[in-house]
Amino acid sequence: MTLKLINGQKIVAATHNPGKAKELAALLDGRFEVLAAGALGLPEPDETETTFEGNALLKARHAADLSGEVSLADDSGMSVTALDGAPGIYSARWAGPAKDFAMAMDKVAERIEETGSEDRSAWFTCALAVAWPNGGPAVVVQGEVHGTLVFPARGDKGFGYDPIFVPGGHDQSFGEMEPAQKDAMSHRAVAFEKLKAALFE
Ligand code: ITT
DSSP states (O other): OOOBBOOTEEEOOOOOHHHEEEEEEHHTSSSSEEEEETTTTTTOOHHHHHHHHHHHHHHHHHHHHHOOOOOOEEEEEEEGGGTOOBBBBGTTTTTTTOOOOOHHHHHHHHHHHHHHHOOOEEEEEEEEEEEEETTTOEEEEEEEEEEOSSSSSSSSSSSSSGGGGGEETOSSSTTTOHHHHHHHSSSSHHHHHHHHHHBBB
């Protein structure tokens, strides 16, 4: 079996996060017939791995095996230098079951204050995994974008921690940028370029 994706092929976007789903659909930009995990009624697996790549693979395999279709999963998060890389793979969990990112961003600010560090550097990581069904092959890639945290949060576009993250070389936070501008430089875009090189004809 060749590890290639063909234009027009069905692919399950194995995410239950609407913000991510929108960005993945924009990146896939009409190449595929994208099926949403939520619409297919696929359950969310427990993210039991200890790395972004491990969790992306776990989610992609889970969706592929349940749906019988090639599946794409994203595992991502924000890492703060002053917090030794936290929240990292726990980025979604810091927002609690209510997915309250205003609270999660306040928690980031408080934790940094507690360290006494002046360092506001941070980075986003995105691992993207594509898995074929029935224990088939899988590919995983990872991208990063580095920047600086700003408090208070700025802008209401994007999702998650976007309003506190200003990418290097820019003045606006991801929360202030138009989606297309974020999509041109984000960790997800960097990972996607690698995936394209590996998988797309
Ligand atoms: P799925 O597992 O269903 O895809 P999730 O939200 O649980 O959804 P993750 O476990 O990968 O996904 O958590 C990633 C979290 O990291 C996400 O909830 C955001 O808070 C944050 N995050 C990832 N990419 C981001 C981005 O581009 N902008 C802002 N926050 C982001």
